[in-house]
Amino acid sequence: MAADSGPSFETAAARPPQDExxxxxxxxxxxxxxxxxxxxxxxxxxxxxxxxxVTRQVLFSDPKMAGELRYFEVAPGGFSTLERxxxxxxxxxxxxxxxxxxxxxxxxxxxxxxxxxxxxTWHQFRATAGEPLGFLCMVNADRDKPQLPTADDVARLxxxxxxxxxxxxxxx
Amino acid sequence: MAADSGPSFETAAARPPQDExxxxxxxxxxxxxxxxxxxxxxxxxxxxxxxxxVTRQVLFSDPKMAGELRYFEVAPGGFSTLERxxxxxxxxxxxxxxxxxxxxxxxxxxxxxxxxxxxxTWHQFRATAGEPLGFLCMVNADRDKPQLPTADDVARLxxxxxxxxxxxxxxx
Numbered sequence: 001m002a003a004d005s006g007p008s009f010e011t012a013a014a015r016p017p018q019d020e021x022x023x024x025x026x027x028x029x030x031x032x033x034x035x036x037x038x039x040x041x042x043x044x045x046x047x048x049x050x051x052x053x054v055t056r057q058v059l060f061s062d063p064k065m066a067g068e069l070r071y072f073e074v075a076p077g078g079f080s081t082l083e084r085x086x087x088x089x090x091x092x093x094x095x096x097x098x099x100x101x102x103x104x105x106x107x108x109x110x111x112x113x114x115x116x117x118x119x120x121t122w123h124q125f126r127a128t129a130g131e132p133l134g135f136l137c138m139v140n141a142d143r144d145k146p147q148l149p150t151a152d153d154v155a156r157l158x159x160x161x162x163x164x165x166x167x168x169x170x171x172x
Numbered sequence: 173m174a175a176d177s178g179p180s181f182e183t184a185a186a187r188p189p190q191d192e193x194x195x196x197x198x199x200x201x202x203x204x205x206x207x208x209x210x211x212x213x214x215x216x217x218x219x220x221x222x223x224x225x226v227t228r229q230v231l232f233s234d235p236k237m238a239g240e241l242r243y244f245e246v247a248p249g250g251f252s253t254l255e256r257x258x259x260x261x262x263x264x265x266x267x268x269x270x271x272x273x274x275x276x277x278x279x280x281x282x283x284x285x286x287x288x289x290x291x292x293t294w295h296q297f298r299a300t301a302g303e304p305l306g307f308l309c310m311v312n313a314d315r316d317k318p319q320l321p322t323a324d325d326v327a328r329l330x331x332x333x334x335x336x337x338x339x340x341x342x343x344x
Contacts, residue, residue, distance in 0.1 A: 025274040029265075029284035038286075059286055060262030066312040067239020069262055090232030090241055092308070093201075094284075102197040112201030112266075114210075114231055136264070138310060140238040 023062065033073060033095055033134050035059065050148070053078035061141065068141050073134040074098065074127040077169070082124040082154075087143035089117035091125075095134030098127045099171045101157075106166045109133070122149065122157060128171055195234070205245060205267055205306050207231065222320070225250035233313065240313050245306040246270065246299040249341070254296040254326075259315035261289035263297075267306030270299045271343045273329075278338045281305070294321065294329060300343055 027036045034040060034057070041056045053075035060069040071094065074080060082101070091100075093113045100107050103121045115135075117123045127133035149157070158164040165172050199208045206212060206229070213228045225247035232241040243266065246252060254273070263272075265285045272279050275293045287307075289295045299305035321329070330336040337344050 023288055023290055025277055025288055025290075026272075026279040026281075027286040027288075029282060029286075033284070035284075035286055059264065060288065060310055062260060062262075062288075064260050064291060065239065065262060065310070066314070067237065067241075067262075067310050069239075069241075069264070069310050088234060088236050090234075090237060090239075092231065092241070100198075105197055107198040109198075110201060112205070112207075114199040114201075114207055116195055116197055116199075116232065116234075118195055118197075119236060136308070138232055138237070138239050138241050142238070 033071070033132075051079060051081040054080055059136070066141055067138050070137050070139070071134060072125070072137060073132050074125055075132055076127050076130050078133075079126040079169070080124055081146070082122060082149055082167070083146035084120050084122050084149075085144050085146040086119050087140050088119060089115070089123070090138040091115035091117065092136045093133070094136050096127065096131040097129040098125060098133035099166060100125045101163060101166050104160060104163070106162050106171055108171070122153070124167070126166065126169065126171070128169070205243070205304075223251060223253040226252055231308070238313055239310050242309050242311070243306060244297075244309060245304050246297055247304055248299050248302050250305075251298040251341070252296055253318070254294060254321055254339070255318035256292050256294050256321075257316050257318040258291050259312050260291060261287070261295070262310040263287035263289065264308045265305070266308050268299065268303040269301040270297060270305035271338060272297045273335060273338050276332060276335070278334050278343055280343070294325070296339070298338065298341065298343070300341070 024037060027038065029035055038057045038059060055073050057071045059071055093109050093111050098109050100109055100115055101124045102115060102117055125133060158167060162172055196209060199210065201207055210229045210231060227245050229243045231243055265281050265283050270281050272281055272287055273296045274287060274289055297305060330339060334344055
């Protein structure tokens with residue numbers, strides 16, 4: 001099942017039976033960043049510690065839409081998988097603050113900031129501010145699978161002290 | 173130019189020279205629902221009064237992305253064009269409250285609510301709550317042009333008193 005297939009936020013949305021739900025004209029926001037009729041999919045903790053305390057909700061996914069819009073939320077101290085892929089991400093921070101790595105840059109994030117992840121660019125989101133970091137992420141419905149970094153890739157990234165600090169959960 | 177071509181929120185994003193800007197990894201939110209490097213495009217008032225006081229900002233648009241994400245803001249008392257088209261909309265209310273029409277249903281909207289506009293479904297957004305109504309709208313980058321209602325279409329919609337009240341700016 002897509003919902004259980006791994007740590008990435010690149011898993012394909014499981015379409016049936018949510019299709020009908022997603023064609024409902026109006027789905028009200030609920031407390032604590034949920035939505036009526038939207039399933040909250042907690043990621044299992046990954047034994048390799050590739051990611052930590054990330055939940056996913058698929059907000060829009062339909063055979064007639066070329067894009068998908070998902071909401072991810074990282075609990076305080078948590079982080080998404082460090083990965084890259086050919087497809088792009090368009091991200092809007094909907095809740096809280098934190099940091100992200102995109103390529104060679106570590107950025108501090110505030111609510112409503114935009115993050116663009118270009119093709120084949122290492123990226124990770126971290127809830128570094130003692131509060132949840134929630135973000136919308138637009139992707140192509142049809143997309144490639146993410147690649148995980150090798151030990152060499154990580155070593156190369158960590159040559160940059162700012163990136164090393166970020167990857168260790170203590171951004172400068 | 174796409175930016176000036178009309179009242180619809182279906183105008184294609186003007187790609188160059190914003191492409192490079194949109195690949196910038198991080199664009200900070202600014203006061204009052206703007207973003208660094210994102211042009212705010214006020215719509216001209218339409219002499220046919222098809223829409224009123226709507227601004228548009230294209231947040232994500234890239235040849236590598238199959239979807240586009242835009243932010244529209246309707247000033248208090250304003251409204252978007254009543255229209256329909258083959259492509260779908262995926263909408264998230266980012267700011268304020270208001271009402272929308274989708275097909276035969278008028279819905280009251282709160283911040284973070286989701287609205288799905290299926291193919292060939294009449295829709296309109298109205299800032300009915302004395303405050304701006306701002307929303308994200310995901311569409312296919314490749315999409316058809318919107319259709320405007322004929323007088324007959326409007327008459328048919330207004331047979332429903334709830335829709336008539338909405339279209340007259342006073343939802344029940």
